Amino acid sequence: MNRTLMQMKNKTSEFWKNRSKLQKILMISALAAIIIIGIIISVFASSTKMAPLYKDLSAEEAGQIKEELDAKKVPNELSNGGTVISVPEDQVDSLKVQMAAEGLPKTGSIDYSFFGQNAGFGLTDNEFDMVKVKATQTELSNLINEMDGIKNSKVMINLPKDAVFVGEEQSAASASIVLQIQPGYTLDQSQINGLYHLVSKSVPNLKEDNIVIMDQNSTYYDKSDSDAGSYADSYSSQQGIKSQVEKDIQKHVQSLLGTMMGQDKVVVSVTADIDFTKENRTEDIVEPVDKENMEGIAVSAEKVSETYQGDGAANGGTAGTGDEDITNYKADGENTESGNYEKSSNKINYEVNRIHKEIAESPYKVRDLGIQVMVEPPDAKNTASLSTERQDDIQKILSTVVRTSLDKDATQNQNLSDEDINNKIVVSVQPFDGKVNLDTNTEKSSGIPLWAYIVGGVLIAAIIVLIIMLVRKKRAQEDEYEEYEYEVPQEPINLPDINEEENETAETVRRKQLEKMAKDKPEDFAKLLRSWLAED
DSSP, X not given: OHHHHHHHHHHHHHHHHTSOHHHHHHHHHHHHHHHHHHHHHHHHHHSOOEEEEEOSOOHHHHHHHHHHHHHTTOOOXXXXXXXXXXXXXXXXXXXXXXXXXTTOSOOOOOOTHHHHHTTTSOOOHHHHHHHHHHHHHHHHHHHHHTSTTEEEEEEEEEOOOOOSSTTSOOOOOEEEEEEEEOTTOOOOHHHHHHHHHHHHHHSTTOOGGGEEEEETTXXXXXXXXXXXXXXXXXXXXXXXXXXXXXXXXXXHHHHHHHHHHOGGGEEEEEEEEEEOOOEEEEEEEEEOSBTTTTBXXXXXXXXEEEEEEEOOOOOOSOOOOSTTSOTTOOOTTOOOOOEEEEEEEEEEEEEOEEEEEEEEEOXXXXXXXXXXXXXXXXXXXXXXXXXXXXXXXHHHHHHHHHHHHSOHHHHHHHTOOHHHHHHTEEEEEOOOTTSOOTTTOHHHHTSSOHHHHHHHHHHHHHHHHHHXXXXXXXXXXXXXXXXXXXXXXXXXXXOOOGGGOTTOOHHHHHHHHHHHHHHHOHHHHHHHHHHHHHHO
């Protein structure tokens, strides 16, 4: 066992002695780096990872939470000027639930929950009014904080007292708001107008003129004219919709004709007229159920028939011609004619369709459309190379696009014929002088000339050959150096002939040979000694 350990020790010592100084430094550095990395990993693994429990806390809230955490013996850290409190990452969720159950953090603000929690306490009228104003301010501040770009807000409301007498003028309410805007964010005019409207509708008898809004940098936000703003916004949106409609139709036509003729041989331009009128109307329509016979459904019917037949009755009264008598009135017994009476009537009640429509027609209708197309013939120098049949196909495709894109009501009202549709289309056949002809000059069309590729290939090949030659030269120099260093021809060892001295023994000759070898070839002598030691 000891011999094995000695051999291992000798081999290790020999290995270390045979290393160069640079190799020894690298080995020591690698070992030290491994040890340091292991220490760092163990330190980080043993340390507790902290995560924020609450952010943007006030000093009062941070003190309340830290006191509660210390009582629970939970490790915690304060950072960012005391506004952020951190706890172990694996306890964040459970601690949030526990803190919420205990009502932490307490902001100190009074909201509408105060009335439910303290309903049993007696309050005077003045105290009730003060708490009500405080609660309104808190709730309004919470609403404002929900808006994008607003980090925090403070609201001050001034509510006047109710008038005592009937003829006394009622004072108006007022409100002041200070906003804390997030860094790098700017409120647009629509958000500012929304703030004025929100505050005005949240506080009774508060006009928008009595509201003041400013930020932490004392920048005043004024309410702009809504009509002018809406007009500008509507105009920009209308132009954007018009541009988008034209772009979509242009892309569609370009794809169709580009597939037919080639993408580089077709140029399309589209102009559209959009109707942005928004209409809301109500229609009450009454129409028959049977439109062919213009009849409804018979709900009820009544038929009445009366018939009378008999002799004439005797006339009464006295005939005469006095002032108070009736002229030509027949005297008694003169009317002997018989008479017949017949009456027939039919009453039928019909039920009709009563239709009530509330129609809200959406805007963005294509009222008119024009398409201009430039087509380059297959042979750019010969416009006749594009056949008439192909031009007719292009015309038909474009007319179909126009007819299907136009609003149906506008088409019916204008009674557009095929000729009217064709008048909205222009097809021009001509060569494109503004671009390079791909058929006649392939070198320019690629963007990089052909000779540039050739020169680049030659340079790359030359660089590769040069690198190969340098590598070979370096290898040849290393081989020569090794031969010079390690393969030096050994000089023959001239030992005196044993027969020269008759009295020399074999041990004497061997000793002299070893001495001469140690003197002339110390490295070989050392190797020989090591081999002997290893054998022993």
